[in-house]
Amino acid sequence: MNNFKTLTPYLLLHRKQYLLGSLAVLAAAVAVLLPAYFLGQAIDGLRLVAAGGSGLPGITTAPGMTLGHLILLAVGMVLATVVSGVLMVAVRRNIVFASRQTEYEIRRDLFSHLSGLDKHYFDRARTGDLMNRLTGDLSAVREMIGFGSWQVVQVLCTFTVSFFWFFSINWRLTLAVLVVFPFIIGILAYLARQVSKRYVPMQEQNSAISAKAQENFSGARVVKGYAIEDREIAEYKRMNNELIRRALSLNRVEGPLQAFMSLLMGVAYVLVLIYGGRMILGLVPGSPLTLGQFTQFALTLERLAWPMLSIGMIANMLQRGLASWGRLQEIFAAQPRIRDDAHTDTSIRSLTGDISYEHAGLTFEGRRVLHDITLHVPAGQTLGITGPTGSGKTVLAQLITRLADVTEGAVKVDGVDVRRIPLITLRENIAVVPQEPFLFSDTISNNVSFGLNNEAYPKVETRKFVNDTTPPSREDSPPDMNVVRRAAEIAGLASEVDAFPQGYDTMLGERGVTLSGGQRQRTALARAIARDPRILILDDSMSAVDTETESRILQGLRQVQQGRTVLLIGHRVSTLRNADHIIVLDGGRIIEQGSHDELLAAGGHYADLERRQRLESDLDDVDEAGIAAAAPASDVPVKETLPVKEPVKEEVKR
Numbered sequence: 001m002n003n004f005k006t007l008t009p010y011l012l013l014h015r016k017q018y019l020l021g022s023l024a025v026l027a028a029a030v031a032v033l034l035p036a037y038f039l040g041q042a043i044d045g046l047r048l049v050a051a052g053g054s055g056l057p058g059i060t061t062a063p064g065m066t067l068g069h070l071i072l073l074a075v076g077m078v079l080a081t082v083v084s085g086v087l088m089v090a091v092r093r094n095i096v097f098a099s100r101q102t103e104y105e106i107r108r109d110l111f112s113h114l115s116g117l118d119k120h121y122f123d124r125a126r127t128g129d130l131m132n133r134l135t136g137d138l139s140a141v142r143e144m145i146g147f148g149s150w151q152v153v154q155v156l157c158t159f160t161v162s163f164f165w166f167f168s169i170n171w172r173l174t175l176a177v178l179v180v181f182p183f184i185i186g187i188l189a190y191l192a193r194q195v196s197k198r199y200v201p202m203q204e205q206n207s208a209i210s211a212k213a214q215e216n217f218s219g220a221r222v223v224k225g226y227a228i229e230d231r232e233i234a235e236y237k238r239m240n241n242e243l244i245r246r247a248l249s250l251n252r253v254e255g256p257l258q259a260f261m262s263l264l265m266g267v268a269y270v271l272v273l274i275y276g277g278r279m280i281l282g283l284v285p286g287s288p289l290t291l292g293q294f295t296q297f298a299l300t301l302e303r304l305a306w307p308m309l310s311i312g313m314i315a316n317m318l319q320r321g322l323a324s325w326g327r328l329q330e331i332f333a334a335q336p337r338i339r340d341d342a343h344t345d346t347s348i349r350s351l352t353g354d355i356s357y358e359h360a361g362l363t364f365e366g367r368r369v370l371h372d373i374t375l376h377v378p379a380g381q382t383l384g385i386t387g388p389t390g391s392g393k394t395v396l397a398q399l400i401t402r403l404a405d406v407t408e409g410a411v412k413v414d415g416v417d418v419r420r421i422p423l424i425t426l427r428e429n430i431a432v433v434p435q436e437p438f439l440f441s442d443t444i445s446n447n448v449s450f451g452l453n454n455e456a457y458p459k460v461e462t463r464k465f466v467n468d469t470t471p472p473s474r475e476d477s478p479p480d481m482n483v484v485r486r487a488a489e490i491a492g493l494a495s496e497v498d499a500f501p502q503g504y505d506t507m508l509g510e511r512g513v514t515l516s517g518g519q520r521q522r523t524a525l526a527r528a529i530a531r532d533p534r535i536l537i538l539d540d541s542m543s544a545v546d547t548e549t550e551s552r553i554l555q556g557l558r559q560v561q562q563g564r565t566v567l568l569i570g571h572r573v574s575t576l577r578n579a580d581h582i583i584v585l586d587g588g589r590i591i592e593q594g595s596h597d598e599l600l601a602a603g604g605h606y607a608d609l610e611r612r613q614r615l616e617s618d619l620d621d622v623d624e625a626g627i628a629a630a631a632p633a634s635d636v637p638v639k640e641t642l643p644v645k646e647p648v649k650e651e652v653k654r
């Protein structure tokens, strides 16, 4: 019930439709029972005519029944049937349509809420589970508030109207029918408990299966690379079997229910037949019953059969809907750990990009990953960050975008603690090219321009009925191709895109699988450059491109670097050598810092790194020269990294 309370704000958005629909259900419940009433009247009238010794047609021989009356009753029966049909259409147009709109509003709000959650939430959530909640659970909720609520109102109205009629016909016979009701209520309570106990595990298994499928499809290359398809298929089969087991366990409680309801209906019929028959025969003193009344009673009871049988199904639907709403509520209940709060200075709208770390430290679940970082990067300068894997390079940069917040000290941009800068300002002024770039299933131009045109989108209001059918404005305003082209040129992507038959309109598959790793990295880089940010963070984002392309990109970046602060994370000395300042991290601590030359002169970790990379490069050159000499030129495999080595050698030897 608590769950239902949280759903009511959504239902109230369409209260008029739900109310009109419910009134139509009530009217239909009356209309649908009218034929039984008319038939009862006709039978009693005809019986009187028959008792008077004169037959139909046409001549009035007994009070209350003429052919005209009979025709009127027949027309009434037809009209009642037509009216109930029309009312059913009205119910559908109101309740079912409203439930569709409610579903849309909940989905919109879920998406909006999920979009506002932070990295911490998505690090832990499984995509497949979220997808299952947004589809399966949301459908169950829609069924509950649409068809389910319609059926609830229908059953309530049918029972109310029927019992009103039962009592008006004969209260003793009505009480006899009521004998079966305590059983029905008991069964329903049992069913509700069983369904909720078994439905949630079934949905959890559904989520696990969705997550499994999603991970297998996303990681198809890994699965194939390791040739573990059979193992994965077997695991998927096992999970499906478990789902079937849980679904059957749910069905087992629903199965006997209908049979039991039928049995109760049968008992009610028998009671009406025996007790009603005795009344007609005059064997129940003080409780006479006419044949017409008996017929009306029996036909009305007949009309109750379907609602009675469907009670189990409705209870099941409601229980599933409520349980699913509970699962959606879990999403709504999740709150981002990092968000604007009372300390946020909303007057800050722009940044210049001066970054300082003041004794910044970071602890993740009891594990310290950054220790006492103190560092200043003036606006417009480039900071190179290197260090062994896991040394804290990425999290150091994440402190600026607030994907993580310091647990000690502070990180400031333009002298203001980042925790006081509105998140939107912070993120509008920063572009990050992550280690593993994500591309959308869209054209190259839309992928590059992804961070643009934000201002064209007004904030979507939630918990609100928005009858907005205008298409998204993105369709209306195509990306500025000059910006896209320039960004692609700087990112070293332009010549390859121009070679594609569809150029910038080339569609990328999910995650851009039609591009090579290096092309994907450069598309993500172009996306960041197109954004024209004050602070640009490149997190090892040129690891998949050859050193020649890398040096071209870095040269291009230098052109657009004026007034832009750049954080360049990398493992290659060639990436970092031109940075204004370089830090070397190890175990979350800065162990060395200075310019490229200063660090080389210091002869520490950085110098060691440079020496090793130079040696590797020289060895590769020797190998390649050997292979080239041994093989005809046409047999040498052509790789994306073909002219890689020379520039490195040049750079290092300079």
Ligand SMILES: Nc1ncnc2c1ncn2[C@@H]1O[C@H](COP(=O)(O)OP(=O)(O)OP(=O)(O)O)[C@@H](O)[C@H]1O
Binding pocket: 123, 364, 365, 369, 387, 388, 389, 390, 391, 392, 393, 394, 395, 396, 435
């Ligand atoms: N969200 C998180 N929760 C818990 N620990 C985390 C989280 N993010 C990073 N870490 C931990 O922080 C440490 C530093 O990670 P980080 O990603 O910054 O390393 P890195 O230097 O960028 O490594 P690489 O060169 O491999 O990318 C690692 O030990 C990592 O396990």
